[in-house]
Amino acid sequence: MSDTATGQDEQPKEPLSAEDRMRERRSAAYRGATRVLARVGARASLRERLAGLQEAAPGVYDLDEPSDVYGNGVVEALERRVAAVLGTEAAAFFPTGTMAQQVALRCWAARTGNPTVALHALAHPEVHERNAFREVAGLRTVRLTGEPRLPTAQEIRDFAEPFGALMLELPLRDAGFVLPSWEELTELVEAARERDAVVHFDGARLWEATVHFGRPLSEIADLADSVYVSFYKSLDGFGGAALAGPKLLVEEAKTWRHRYGGMIFQQFPAALAALAGLDRELPRLPDYVRHARVVAAALRDGFAEAGVPWSRIHPEPPHTHQFQVWLPYDADVLLETALRQAEETGTYLFPGFWEQKGPGLSMTEVTVTEAGLEWTTEDVRAAVADFVGRLLAETPRTEAPL
Incomplete structure (x- = not known):
């Protein structure tokens, strides 16, 4: 057997950058999550994407x-x-x-x-x-x-x-x-x-x-x-x-x-x-839009009940099945909190990227698709309470932005 076949000629891999490690961690958390508001095909594996096309194409x-x-x-x-x-x-x-x-x-x-x-x-x-x-x-x-x-x-x-x-x-x-x-x-x-x-x-x-x-x-x-x-x-x-x-x-x-x-x-x-x-998604989009409004209202109420000093849902109510969530914390803190919640509970409430919008102010986008239709108002509030509990345990409260 050749050295190549046994892998002896393989060069050691370069260590991953911090950005690549975070990307892999987010991907693993998304794949392993049992509850998300949206399952996006672009984040699936090649095998899953090909299998989905093979199933849908004949129809x-x-x-x-x-x-x-x-x-x-x-x-x-x-x-x-x-x-x-x-x-x-x-x-x-x-x-x-x-x-x-x-x-x-x-x-x-x-x-x-x-x-x-x-x-x-x-x-x-x-x-x-x-x-x-x-x-x-x-x-x-x-x-x-x-x-x-x-x-x-x-x-x-x-x-x-x-x-x-x-x-x-x-x-x-x-x-x-x-x-x-x-x-x-x-x-x-x-x-x-x-x-x-x-x-x-x-x-x-x-x-x-x-x-x-x-x-x-x-x-x-x-x-x-x-x-x-x-x-x-x-x-x-x-x-x-x-x-x-x-x-x-x-x-x-x-x-x-x-x-x-x-x-x-x-x-x-x-x-x-x-x-x-x-065939599949276009007829369902109106349901996603309507349920996004339910989710957005539950997020707003959940943040208030959980003790977040300030939050914003934009627009309210959402115009489509996608909308913004603004919170008065740094993006890296929110990203880490969302990841830990996913890794420890299987619920990935905010799988999107948090964008720093100013000192102590960040925004993420929320999408609701078929997976989100299963979430009730109580489900969303419970997930928010758990998320905020983790967040407040590690971060000081801040004042609402002007």
Whole structure:
């Protein structure tokens, strides 16, 4: 037997960094937890993800059909399905939302003759895409507001310079997954059209907006000239996105998709997972949204009853099945408390990352999916009481932020 076969030539592994150790610890706690508010596919093992796709795929597409090649077959089936759900003429599959939105807005810029895109300061392209609109697509962005809400119609009307497109992120994730009211949204669209601007919805999480708006997806999408949706954020797919809108726009977008390197040889795993998400998760999202409101209220009451000097649920009630929790403690303390609770009790109340927002002030995001539907108000309060008991045992009380 060779040295390689016996492992004698293997080099010792580099010691893990503190960040990597924490990541592994959080992952182990999540996998081992018996109670969570959400089971997110992206945090499952490869074996679990493949097994889930193998189970779901036969119910969403004929697996005896030829595999896709450069966007045909199951990918085209997914595009037709998305267009039907959103009520648009056509849709195009993209490997990422970053690519889909760059393409959409550069296509609109060519039509309007104005490469300026008006958006929120917290919009995804402004915060998370390394200035891709400017550096790659040749677009220019202007910020309508930085407030933790959608812009107002008056802010659009009063903006000091022209813009070719208004981009609205629905919901606005970094502001707390917030949405405007239906009346406010229609006024935003009207205000943009008064300025001869097209309207594009960054609808990465648009799927769960129907409860808040009280409207079906097709009616929501009909307000915009184009819409982008994601397949992994709410539908628990492997990845990918779609751009939906008029047929001529979508056909042009497919040309740019090729130019951007998005004409991938085969994409059937992502397409099948997206179809499965449309079948399985999309019909359940309204239940998740409604129960998130129950969970949020129980968290608020639980913190007050447990002696936390100050807490905030934002927005209250939640607009979607995701919302923010703010507490007056440092992020590393909250992260450690959440981990110890998971490791010692099997309940992982806050498996997300805690973000330091200021001295002694931190925020995390809470998601409620199928696993969370089992939690009663009493369950949430009990978990909060245990969490806070651990927290207060090791940290001094602080005053509420101003």
